[in-house]
Amino acid sequence: MFSRRFEPPQAKSFSKTSKANKSSSSFSKNHGVSKSRHEPRQHRRPTTAASANVQNDTGLSPTGTLTPSIVTLVIGKDQRIFAAHEDVLCASPWFQQALSNQYMDPQNSKRIHLPDEEPEIFSSVLEYLYKGDYYPRLIHNKRRNSWEIEQIQDDGQGSNESTVYHHAVDGDLLKDTVIYCTADKYGLEELKRVALRKQGLQSAIQCSTILSSARYAYANTPDTDSKLRAHYLALIIRSRSTFKRSGTMQLEMFNGGTQLFFDLFVALCNHVDDISSAQNTPRSNRHFF
Structure with missing residues (x-):
C-alpha cells in the first residue's frame, strides 16, 4: 500500500483537540480512546431501522416514488x-444485481439471505437508505463549524x-468502521463518506477495540483504500503515548x-522525518500557513 509517502487523511475525522496527553495513560473525552480493559455491555439499543414491517415515513428514495x-x-x-x-x-449496485436473480432464493423471488451480516449493522444501512443517516446522527455545529455526533442519553444499563x-471477531468493533466496510461492499459511496466522517468522534474507546477495528478495516477494504486505513494510522500515531503502553498493542504487533x-x-x-526536517530547517526559511 505504501509505495509512496503516507499522507494523513483529509476527511474531517479528527479535531485539532485530539493530541495525545503525555501525562495520562488514558485519553480525555475529546481523544475518544481509553486504555482500560473492555467491559462487555449488558444492554443494546433495540433495532430502529426498517425491520419486519418497513414504513416509508420520510418518502426518501432513489426514485422519489416508491413502488409497492x-x-x-x-x-x-x-x-x-x-x-x-x-x-x-436498488440504490445499491450490489442489491440491484442481487435482485436480478443472481442471489435470489429460488422459492421466493423477493427474498435475499445474508447470513454473514450483523442485524444491527444492516439495520443502520436500511436506516441510511430511507433517511439519509443512521443513529446516532451526524450534526453540524454551525457555531464551531465542526461535525459532531448527536448526544445520546445514558440509559444506565451500560449501553454503548x-x-x-x-461474530467474525467474537467481540466488539467500532460501529462506524463496520458500516463503512459494509457500504463499500454494497457500493454505497455516500454512506461511506458519512461513516468516515463519524470515525473518531466517539469518546472513551478502549485500545483493544480500536486495534480490533483497525484489523477489521484492513481485512474488509481493498489495498487501494486510502481513507479508512489512513484514519487508523493517523489515530494511532496521534495517540502514540497511550498505545506504546498498551499490552494489547504489543501483543497485536507480535502476532x-x-x-x-x-x-x-x-x-x-x-x-x-517531518519533525526532523522541520527542526533542521533554518527558522528564516520556514513557511507558515
Missing part, C-alpha cells in the same frame, strides 16, 4: 427478518452506541498477520 414491491431480507446467523422497498434497495458485536503494522511503521517513519 417489498423484498424480504434474512440477516445473520439467527436469521433476523427485515423488509425494504425494492426501489430503496459507538460499538457493535461482530502480526496483517499489513496494518507495516503501514503503521512507514507512517511513523514519515512522521519522524
Whole structure:
C-alpha cells in the first residue's frame, strides 16, 4: 500500500483537540480512546431501522416514488427478518444485481439471505437508505463549524452506541468502521463518506477495540483504500503515548498477520522525518500557513 509517502487523511475525522496527553495513560473525552480493559455491555439499543414491517415515513428514495414491491431480507446467523422497498434497495449496485436473480432464493423471488451480516449493522444501512443517516446522527455545529455526533442519553444499563458485536471477531468493533466496510461492499459511496466522517468522534474507546477495528478495516477494504486505513494510522500515531503502553498493542504487533503494522511503521517513519526536517530547517526559511 505504501509505495509512496503516507499522507494523513483529509476527511474531517479528527479535531485539532485530539493530541495525545503525555501525562495520562488514558485519553480525555475529546481523544475518544481509553486504555482500560473492555467491559462487555449488558444492554443494546433495540433495532430502529426498517425491520419486519418497513414504513416509508420520510418518502426518501432513489426514485422519489416508491413502488409497492417489498423484498424480504434474512440477516445473520439467527436469521433476523427485515423488509425494504425494492426501489430503496436498488440504490445499491450490489442489491440491484442481487435482485436480478443472481442471489435470489429460488422459492421466493423477493427474498435475499445474508447470513454473514450483523442485524444491527444492516439495520443502520436500511436506516441510511430511507433517511439519509443512521443513529446516532451526524450534526453540524454551525457555531464551531465542526461535525459532531448527536448526544445520546445514558440509559444506565451500560449501553454503548459507538460499538457493535461482530461474530467474525467474537467481540466488539467500532460501529462506524463496520458500516463503512459494509457500504463499500454494497457500493454505497455516500454512506461511506458519512461513516468516515463519524470515525473518531466517539469518546472513551478502549485500545483493544480500536486495534480490533483497525484489523477489521484492513481485512474488509481493498489495498487501494486510502481513507479508512489512513484514519487508523493517523489515530494511532496521534495517540502514540497511550498505545506504546498498551499490552494489547504489543501483543497485536507480535502476532502480526496483517499489513496494518507495516503501514503503521512507514507512517511513523514519515512522521519522524517531518519533525526532523522541520527542526533542521533554518527558522528564516520556514513557511507558515
